[in-house]
Amino acid sequence: MTTAQTFGLTPQEHHTYRNQGLVRPAYRLPGENVARLRDLVDRTLESTVGQPPESIVCPYLPGWNGLPDDITSQWLDVAGTPEIVDYVVSVLGPDVILWGGQLFCKPAAKGLEVPWHQDGQYWPIRPLATCSVWVAIDDVTTENGCMRYIPGSHRKAELFPHVHDEREDLVLNQVTDAAHFDEATARDDELGAGELSLHDVYLIHGSQPNRSARRRAGFVLRFMPSLSLFDRQAETGSGSAHFNTNFATRPIFLMRGDAGANTEVISRHPRYA
Numbered sequence: 001m002t003t004a005q006t007f008g009l010t011p012q013e014h015h016t017y018r019n020q021g022l023v024r025p026a027y028r029l030p031g032e033n034v035a036r037l038r039d040l041v042d043r044t045l046e047s048t049v050g051q052p053p054e055s056i057v058c059p060y061l062p063g064w065n066g067l068p069d070d071i072t073s074q075w076l077d078v079a080g081t082p083e084i085v086d087y088v089v090s091v092l093g094p095d096v097i098l099w100g101g102q103l104f105c106k107p108a109a110k111g112l113e114v115p116w117h118q119d120g121q122y123w124p125i126r127p128l129a130t131c132s133v134w135v136a137i138d139d140v141t142t143e144n145g146c147m148r149y150i151p152g153s154h155r156k157a158e159l160f161p162h163v164h165d166e167r168e169d170l171v172l173n174q175v176t177d178a179a180h181f182d183e184a185t186a187r188d189d190e191l192g193a194g195e196l197s198l199h200d201v202y203l204i205h206g207s208q209p210n211r212s213a214r215r216r217a218g219f220v221l222r223f224m225p226s227l228s229l230f231d232r233q234a235e236t237g238s239g240s241a242h243f244n245t246n247f248a249t250r251p252i253f254l255m256r257g258d259a260g261a262n263t264e265v266i267s268r269h270p271r272y273a
């Protein structure tokens with residue numbers, strides 16, 4: 001089934017994405033969808049006790065994270081939200097694959113820091129390309145540890161050296177070498193619940209710990225153009241001491257258009273089958 005595209009970045013929003021590496025489109029998920037997402041987060045956390053809530057990777061995959069199928073299928077449905085996919089198509093072109101995602105839920109008072117990093121550092125996509133969509137499930141602010149980013153740090157399309165940081169209170173353990181950016185230029189990606197931002201694979205970003213009394217939950221979806229290859233042989237890790245990931249067998253989903261050379265462990269997303 002093909003779906004008519006109705007949403008997409010405006011020329012001004014495209015300009016912001018190209019120049020800053022991150023854009024917040026003028027769109028918000030309806031309140032009932034946000035309420036459903038909050039409920040989904042609660043049920044997901046009840047089923048993943050013992051796992052860091054910041055690192056629930058691909059909650060939409062059956063058999064992963066110990067989640068029951070009725071929960072994974074709801075996350076998969078959210079991942080196929082037509083408005084979100086429309087925005088991604090307007091950035092990446094008509095052939096788009098969902099290859100990853102993560103629930104980043106920072107509990108009140110003890111939510112972990114995400115150190116400065118570039119996502120592409122540990123992703124098996126060649127040529128490297130991904131648009132990540134960060135969907136705010138709670139109101140996310142400076143106070144509860146919203147994402148922050150270095151505007152324009154993606155422009156050279158270059159992966160800067162990363163150093164290993166052993167600390168256990170980090171979501172990721174690879175940190176961009178501080179010589180390659182100026183933290184004083186950082187901007188906060190504050191979002192109301194239901195709002196989203198899109199960011200480029202080369203953007204330097206991270207987030208502070210959540211020391212506030214409010215939870216900060218977001219669901220990030222990773223989309224690649226089918227023109228790139230999801231390289232199942234690549235020797236990359238997860239970038240985190242909290243979890244491993246096996247890219248060789250990870251299921252990926254064609255959202256729109258054609259899969260190109262991506263022929264392994266791929267199926268059409270149920271909304272677009």
Ligand SMILES: O=C(O)CCC(=O)C(=O)O
Binds near residue numbers: 119134206207220
């Ligand atoms: O949610 C965060 O704090 C960090 C998110 C992030 O690193 C990402 O979406 O790539």
